[in-house]
Amino acid sequence: xxxxxxxxxxxxxxxxxxxxxxxxxxxxxxxxxxxxxxxxxxxxxxxxxxxxxxxxxxxxxxxxxxxxxxxxxxxxxxxxxxxxxxxxxxxxxxxxxxxxxxxxxxxxxxxxxxxxxxxxxxxxxxxxxxxxxxxxxxxxxxxxxxxxxxxxxxxxxxxxxxxxxxxxxxxxxxxxxxxxxxxxxxxxxxxxxxxxxxxxxxxxxxxxxxxxxxxxxxxxxxxxxxxxxxxxxxxxxxxxxxxxxx
Amino acid sequence: xxxxxxxxxxxxxxxxxxxxxxxxxxxxxxxxxxxxxxxxxxxxxxxxxxxxxxxxxxxxxxxxxxxxxxxxxxxxxxxxxxxxxxxxxxxxxxxxxxxxxxxxxxxxxxxxxxxxxxxxxxxxxxxxxxxxxxxxxxxxxxxxxxxxxxxxxxxxxxxxxxxxxxxxxxxxxxxxxxxxxxxxxxxxxxxxxxxxxxxxxxxxxxxxxxxxxxxxxxxxxxxxxxxxxxxxxxxxxxxxxxxxxxxxxxxxxxxxxxxxxxxxxxxxxxxxxxxxxxxxxxxxxxxxxxxxxxxxxxxxxxxxxxxxxxxxxxxxxxxxxxxxxxxxxxxxxxxxxxxxxxxxxxxxxxxx
Numbered sequence: 301x302x303x304x305x306x307x308x309x310x311x312x313x314x315x316x317x318x319x320x321x322x323x324x325x326x327x328x329x330x331x332x333x334x335x336x337x338x339x340x341x342x343x344x345x346x347x348x349x350x351x352x353x354x355x356x357x358x359x360x361x362x363x364x365x366x367x368x369x370x371x372x373x374x375x376x377x378x379x380x381x382x383x384x385x386x387x388x389x390x391x392x393x394x395x396x397x398x399x400x401x402x403x404x405x406x407x408x409x410x411x412x413x414x415x416x417x418x419x420x421x422x423x424x425x426x427x428x429x430x431x432x433x434x435x436x437x438x439x440x441x442x443x444x445x446x447x448x449x450x451x452x453x454x455x456x457x458x459x460x461x462x463x464x465x466x467x468x469x470x471x472x473x474x475x476x477x478x479x480x481x482x483x484x485x486x487x488x489x490x491x492x493x494x495x496x497x498x499x500x501x502x503x504x505x506x507x508x509x510x511x512x513x514x515x516x517x518x519x520x521x522x523x524x525x526x527x528x529x530x531x532x533x534x535x536x537x538x539x540x541x542x543x544x545x546x
Numbered sequence: 547x548x549x550x551x552x553x554x555x556x557x558x559x560x561x562x563x564x565x566x567x568x569x570x571x572x573x574x575x576x577x578x579x580x581x582x583x584x585x586x587x588x589x590x591x592x593x594x595x596x597x598x599x600x601x602x603x604x605x606x607x608x609x610x611x612x613x614x615x616x617x618x619x620x621x622x623x624x625x626x627x628x629x630x631x632x633x634x635x636x637x638x639x640x641x642x643x644x645x646x647x648x649x650x651x652x653x654x655x656x657x658x659x660x661x662x663x664x665x666x667x668x669x670x671x672x673x674x675x676x677x678x679x680x681x682x683x684x685x686x687x688x689x690x691x692x693x694x695x696x697x698x699x700x701x702x703x704x705x706x707x708x709x710x711x712x713x714x715x716x717x718x719x720x721x722x723x724x725x726x727x728x729x730x731x732x733x734x735x736x737x738x739x740x741x742x743x744x745x746x747x748x749x750x751x752x753x754x755x756x757x758x759x760x761x762x763x764x765x766x767x768x769x770x771x772x773x774x775x776x777x778x779x780x781x782x783x784x785x786x787x788x789x790x791x792x793x794x795x796x797x798x799x800x801x802x803x804x805x806x807x808x809x810x811x812x813x814x815x816x817x818x819x820x821x822x823x824x825x826x827x828x829x830x831x832x833x834x835x836x837x838x839x840x841x842x843x844x845x846x847x848x849x850x851x852x853x854x855x856x857x858x859x860x861x862x863x864x865x866x867x868x869x870x871x872x873x874x875x876x877x878x879x880x881x882x883x884x885x886x887x888x889x890x891x892x893x894x895x896x897x898x
Contacts, residue, residue: 417682417683417686418686418689419603419605419606419683419685419686419730419733419734420605426730427686427689427702427729427730427733428702428706428728428729428730429702430693430701430702430703430729432686432689434676434681434686434687434688434689434690434693435676435678435680435681435690435810436678436680436809436810437680437681437682437686456695458695463810465812519695522809522810523808523809523810523811523812524805524808524809525805528812
């Protein structure tokens with residue numbers, strides 16, 4: 301009897317903590333992304349994607365009663381040519397088994413980590429991450445790069461989104477309806493997200509879009525008058541670029 | 547009533563004096579180390595400013611081997627994507643480590659930058675780096691040019707791989723850092739080399755050290771103007787390094803094509819703000835301003851003499867100064883007396 305009582309907490313703990321893997325499918329619209337393939341923006345600009353890296357932090361699963369189960373940790377998701385784009389595992393966490401009504405997280409580095417001395421930070425932070433922003437200390441949160449196929453030839457473009465104002469909140473929970481159901485059995489499971497990379501190119505107010513014919517817009521990374529509106533457009537689009545895959 | 551006013555003025559002056567004494571830069575014992583061994587050119591006299599200890603961050607102590615590795619890296623174009631651009635391509639020793647007359651520099655694949663490469667004279671003492679002044683130290687600053695698409699354009703993995711494949715570097719990094727090359731250790735070694743780029747052998751320094759004949763009459767008159775309210779240069783170009791390291795709008799334009807600090811902050815009041823540059827070796831670092839738009843020292847002085855263009859963000863000190871042509875010449879003579887001719891020929895600062 302006593303031995304049974306002694307083992308109870310251990311048994312409960314193992315039942316509570318189920319391993320969950322967060323996976324990502326990269327999409328262009330509803331199709332799987334392929335790196336060397338040429339796509340078109342809604343404005344008819346042909347392009348290819350070459351690199352995507354972004355931070356995921358402040359992850360939490362949302363219970364049916366609205367309470368959140370937080371998963372510690374910060375990860376750097378990385379996608380590049382000759383590497384898989386579908387079902388890529390980006391994070392592992394332990395959560396209590398049970399029913400959830402969604403997941404929420406931020407694309408970015410939490411404010412309290414974003415401005416520490418990058419020389420002393422370890423991966424996935426620090427300068428070796430390739431995400432440190434030297435002229436504007438802090439990290440690039442979302443780094444998308446590719447080429448535009450312009451009449452004059454291939455031109456490289458980048459979208460580097462960062463600074464505390466552009467930490468992207470992703471909220472994939474629904475407590476009102478039963479539309480979102482995530483069941484985590486005691487043995488664990490995975491949550492797969494679709495990320496529509498092309499969402500960044502949707503036009504904003506007044507039809508504003510990232511026009512790669514203009515050289516100044518091929519480097520979207522600061523807050524100059526010319527680029528700040530477009531940064532906001534991309535930021536707004538990115539909030540709805542993630543969806544639950546299953 | 548008059549005496550009362552004089553009394554208050556006296557108190558005010560005393561206050562300003564005390565504040566100046568309090569704010570004057572002095573060595574910080576906690577963050578400094580004894581000066582590295584190869585820092586002063588043998589020809590340099592013991593100028594008063596040269597005796598200040600170089601601030602060295604705790605996580606990157608200076609060692610001769612690290613400085614030597616940093617020097618090799620600084621002059622090595624293999625650190626760039628196309629193998630043609632080294633740090634020294636745009637920071638040339640003979641121009642006090644600026645880009646020798648070019649308004650903006652050329653990076654990999656002939657890509658043009660948008661800003662004037664600053665001098666590295668006594669860069670160890672800069673508290674803020676880049677034209678916005680947003681980078682806190684040399685180690686982190688170096689990440690910028692190494693990775694920027696229009697400068698050296700390297701990814702961390704690519705740099706680590708390329709340097710790791712060069713046996714001399716693989717060995718040197720192992721000896722200095724106890725690990726293979728990475729972007730981080732590359733920037734740490736380069737920063738250690740940059741901290742040795744000290745220059746205190748100008749006529750002005752020799753004059754400070756007691757040589758009455760070191761500066762010309764014109765330069766001495768210029769010095770008086772420089773440090774007077776009339777010339778009013780010294781409020782921003784302050785201290786032994788002739789800079790306050792703060793971003794300011796100098797009314798160069800009414801509408802700035804490059805918005806400066808606002809590019810990072812997004813704030814209207816930061817449009818057109820760029821960091822005050824040092825004036826040491828300024829005669830070697832033409833052209834001037836963040837965009838290299840002013841060709842000569844005389845034109846730069848005339849810009850301030852005329853008070854610049856109308857701009858809402860202009861620094862409060864920017865105004866027409868009313869200097870005569872002769873006074874402008876004297877100021878230019880003083881600025882030329884800040885040139886250390888031995889800086890660019892010091893073998894410790896040249897390619898290994």
